[in-house]
């Protein structure tokens with residue numbers, strides 16, 4: 206049955222694609238070996254590096270998704286049997302660890318409560334204990350989309366430095382890049398992985414990896430099998446603008462437009478400030494409902510996704526289904542261990558206060574429908590109050 210009106214997409218990716226970005230992708234196909242093609246592609250890499258905060262390294266764009274970008278980061282820099290250290294604190298860190306194991310890496314897993322972030326002290330202790338420097342990589346999911354937790358990457362880097370350990374720092378930035386501040390060079394991140402469908406406000410279809418100069422050095426000795434995801438083949442795209450295989454043309458045009466919006470029109474500082482402020486309003490709403498977030502400590506609050514715990518006796522999946530069927534509102538589900546225990550509100554990408562107020566209103570109705578005792582309008586009012594008393598703009602680029 207047709208659902209009239211605009212669909213409210215509040216899953217934490219894919220996110221809303223701005224109309225301008227949408228239009229930029231409606232193009233005739235063209236020859237990706239033409240002499241003009243590099244005019245489009247060559248500008249993308251330096252701009253991506255700006256989003257990553259990377260001053261020394263290279264970015265690669267694969268026709269893929271975040272999962273493919275995980276694989277690219279691992280296979281280009283590691284050999285089967287290499288030891289790596291990875292905290293597991295949500296479904297995405299779990300899936301990345303699963304991939305590492307399937308690629309034949311020896312993963313030391315730091316089991317961590319779901320709802321907490323990367324445990325810096327335990328990372329430091331594990332690295333100090335590794336006297337022979339067998340651990341080649343520390344793998345951290347920056348923003349664990351499943352639990353709404355953002356880890357402190359500067360803190361992880363500090364822990365690694367305190368242990369004087371040379372391991373590379375691998376980061377999943379899939380649901381943080383382009384929404385939450387990311388300082389690849391300052392934080393000493395060596396490989397950072399992203400996808401197109403979150404903060405970059407595009408459809409899914411691009412897997413993006415940024416590698417530090419130190420990470421690129423390790424390619425020379427890394428023996429994991431890689432073909433499609435070989436950085437060596439992709440390097441040409443950076444150098445002369447041509448890809449080793451047919452690129453996802455419309456997505457590249459879309460990426461050009463979304464980079465324009467983020468970097469040159471809104472400005473990254475404003476993008477980050479907007480996400481912070483919107484997320485604060487959502488958390489005020491959760492508080493007003495008398496509910497709690499899955500994230501255990503404010504220091505890990507995610508500014509791109511809030512996972513709301515439902516009361517005992519209520520199934521979070523029921524809230525999501527009612528929101529979808531009755532109110533045309535898509536919320537994120539509880540994944541794996543968290544199935545049924547929570548629902549997630551994605552608040553990243555092309556979003557403003559009024560869009561979020563609509564979503565919060567829909568969440569309130571769906572929660573009341575399934576028997577959660579919330580006062581109608583309480584969360585909406587709390588978010589409104591927060592947004593009215595805080596500034597919208599940090600500094601406007603002219």
Ligand code: PLP
Pocket residue numbers: 218270271272273297346348349350351377378379380400409
């Ligand atoms: N990592 C994180 C943190 C994610 O949120 C996701 C997807 O939601 C992935 C990895 C997997 O990305 P993709 O679905 O693009 O393969």
